[in-house]
Amino acid sequence: MSHPVHPGNTAFVTGGASGIGLGIAQAMLDAGLNVVVADVRADHLDRAREALAPAGERALCIRLNVGDRDDWRRSREIVEERWRKLHILCLNAGVGVLGSMVESEAADWEWSTAVNLGGVLNGVEAFLPHMRGHGEPAHIIATSSMGGLIVANDGGIYSSAKYGVVALMEGLRRDLAGTSVSASVLCPAAVNTNIFDHERMRPEAFNSGITRDEDELNRAEALARNILSHGRSPREVGAMVYEALVANAPYVFTDNGVRPTLVARRDALLASAGAL
């Protein structure tokens, strides 16, 4: 199957106005594609419009709440009206909700799951029939996480959604084998993004009603920023996604340092099968 990364083709990137999404959008624009940058945050969209202005008419920034199916329907209409066909769908939008599952508020689960898993499911629902229908090479790539393959002790709500995203992309790839559409999953480790700064932008619909401790929130964000600031740059990750799309690679990782953690999970299962 030939790949869809060609000048004149069109890509759609959710969470595309910052972080990994913006890195992917820039890589696609560099490759000559038209790119729809979809994001829920107006401030990020404003900055993305400015950053992507040199691409002119090839970059279009739109507002999209990935948890809203009506928003997705409108997005498809925009793509079909402007460029007729979508070739690359990057389901990247995500929010980092960490902390205890047991002590969590219901709203924590609802928000994380609506964006991190529901947003991907909605995107596939909105665009897969379109992508299959036009018959040209097309590709869906979703951003999961290393947390979609291994768990930590404070990220259960996040990991549960991200495990589901890995399963969806593996299944889609299997189901779509032999068709014009393929699928991959991106499992980033540390990347210099704002994913754990989202708490302050939590939509009212997912407000837990709990008054946040500002000092604690500041400390948590500072810690996350400090760690992630040492990670890969989003531009590097965008380039990795570009390479993976060209190669039709099933999995995309951003750091080989994660190997021992995945081996630990594999070995735990092998030991449970009596094979270690």
Place this chain on the structure above:
Amino acid sequence: MSRLLIMELGSDIPSVGMKVDHFEFPRDATITQLRQQVQALPGKPDGYLLAVGGRGHDSIEEVDWQHEVIRPLRHAFGFVTGAVRRLREQGEGGLIIFLLPSAALIPSRVSTVRSVLLRALLGMAEALRAELGSASAINTSIVFHASCEGEAELGRRVSQVFKLAQMYSLSTDIDEQQLREYFSPLLAAIDATSAGPPLPDIGPMAVVYDLNSIGAAHT
């Protein structure tokens, strides 16, 4: 004999050959309602069992994701976190068992739609065990079941996790080769990736998978 409080997700749930009390709940129950319901139940179950079947919607293009994935996930989350809250309130230890089809590990055996739910539940189960930690009196075990497995064998393995609280109890249709086949392309993709920049020390990773803490290896 142990008595279990069971939440069933799906129509093809295997029998575990034990006394069970069924946890009945409204389809549109919220997480808060489910937690409250579990916490308010009379009696003292020996364990809490989330039992999931393998049958699911076939078509990826004509699926109600809310019905097939999001709602059952919400039910599961409310049930298991409610159970842990209840055990903590009572100051007692206990066991939460996730009874999942082997397809949660070997995805090609079920539809993609079902696979999404099963894997998300597997992540939830592993993460709950990680959160509770190996020193906790409350444990989480994941028991995989095979469609061909008899009640006696499954009951034996469920009884065993009550004694050993191991992380995984694998059904006989999951073997070493299948596990290696699943992980091989993942590890090959990692091996083809360069090293990222060095990060600050963030402490030990993947502790929950430590071979010394996953419990008895051979079932």
